[in-house]
Structure formats: C-alpha cells, structure tokens
Amino acid sequence: MATRVSVSFEDKVAYLTFSEENERRPCTLDWDVLKELRNAVSQIEDNIPDTRLVIVQSASPKSFIVGANIAALEELNPENIMEWVRQGHDVFLRLRKLPIPVIAKVESYALGGGLELAMACDFIVATENAVFAQPEASLGVMPGWGGSFRLINLVGPNRAKQLFMTGEHISAKQAYEWGLVNLVCSAEEIDEKLNEIAEKIVQNDYQVLAFVKRMINNISDVRDENGILLEEISSSVCLNSESTKARLNAFFEKRRKK
DSSP states (O other): OOEEEEEEEETTEEEEEEEESSTTSOOOBOHHHHHHHHHHHHHHHHTTTTOOEEEEEESOTTEEEOSBOHHHHHHOOTTTHHHHHHHHHHHHHHHHTOSSOEEEEEOSEEETHHHHHHHHSSEEEEETTOEEEOOGGGGTOOOOSSHHHHHHHHHOHHHHHHHHHHOOOEEHHHHHHHTSOSEEEOTTTHHHHHHHHHHHHHHSOHHHHHHHHHHHHHHHHHHHHHHHHHHHHHHHHHHTSHHHHHHHHHHHHHHHTO
16 A cells, blocks of 8 residues: 555644655555545544544645545456445545534645545645646546535536536636635645634634534535435446446556556
8 A cells, every 4th residue: 555544633633644655656545545544534533522623634745635546446346336436435424524624735636536535525725736626537437436516516517517527627726716625825825824724713612613514514415415326326337338448448558658
C-alpha cells in the first residue's frame, strides 16, 4: 500500500491526513486506504465532543487525492465492483454524518474519488492552484462514491452534467464561482484561514451545530440513498461493457510504459 491515513488531535481539532510513502506520487484510494479511513473516522467518533472540528487534508501540497490507484482499478471486476462502491459509500457516509463540522483542505488536484471525498465533507477550502474534476467517463466507469448526486447539490444539474460529460478540469476560482468551494486563498494563507474558521467553530455550542448539520443534511438524504443504489448498479453495468474494458486496458498499458 502506498497511501496511508492518520489522525492527530490538537486544540479540539482532528486532522485527518492522507500521506504517500513515495513523496513523488500523489495520494490515491484503494481497499486498504478505505479501511484505514474507516479506522480514522472511528478514532474521531471516540473523541467527540472533545473534538469539535475535522480537517481532511493531504500531507503534500502537490495534490489532495487523485482517485483510485492503478492496482485497485486493475483488481476491479463485475464480481467485486458493487462491494467496492459500497465500501466507499460506507466510510464516506460515516465521515459525512459525524456530528461535528468536517472541512476538506484541498491543495492542487482533487480528482475522481478525491473530489467525491471532498464533497462528502461539509465544505471545501482550497488554494488558488487547486484543480477539480470528475474524469471517470474517459475510462468508461461511473463516479461511484457520491459524485453523481453530491455534485448536483453543490453546482446544480447543468454544471454537474458539464463536468461529468467533458471530464474537464476546473480551477479553484471557477469551482468557487460555481459553489463547489467555499473559500479560495493562497497556499501561504490557507492554514491561517483554516485556523480562523476553526476558532469560530469551536466557540459555538456543540449540540446546536450537531442539530443544524443533521437538519441540513437530511434535506438530501432521500436523494442520496437513491443515488447510492444507482451508482452501484450503473458501476456494475459499465464494468461489464466491452467499451469500458477496452478503455481501461488502454489506460493501464499507457501507465505501464511510463
């Protein structure tokens, strides 16, 4: 496994950090990373209400998370794809349903599953060089961890269609204008801005914030449940198609030559 997940606690804030053993490579997601993320969320749950805020981040400013790693993609097949989707949804939902605010700190690339993880948080704070995309269609696969419905909640159906159908990368500035990102600042300012937000959050009443978060999230819960089921089914259908198999094989071959 290349990407690891750790949790540290400081001044009522939990820092959930993804780090890559090979510093030249970006953080990615696989079965083991999902398991580590689940364990990290459990640690945070055990420290509530002493912990009042979670910041999800990458240890490297070069990327947030760029999606599933190559080894994980090569292991996916029609028999295990639905379990892969369920496992991702399970841990992302646990993160989303924490009774405390969860902020994604995004520096550089948040692609595919990385963007889906960021959208499972309550909101996103990004640096000016951050880049966002849902490029799954180029590989013939579905966004499987909430992208198909959370992106609609944030940017609206037409812009969500544009991002899915083109696979284009959008800048932090554009993501902010579209409502995907709450705040954009320079790399030098982001920790200071997050500290300012954290100070305001931890001063507020824990129970009120928990109720408010739950009520706001409940507005989309029914649609989310339907979306999870549709992502499972459509992911299985796509992975069975000859077009997807050809696209994935071409992608794997290209990566092997690098």
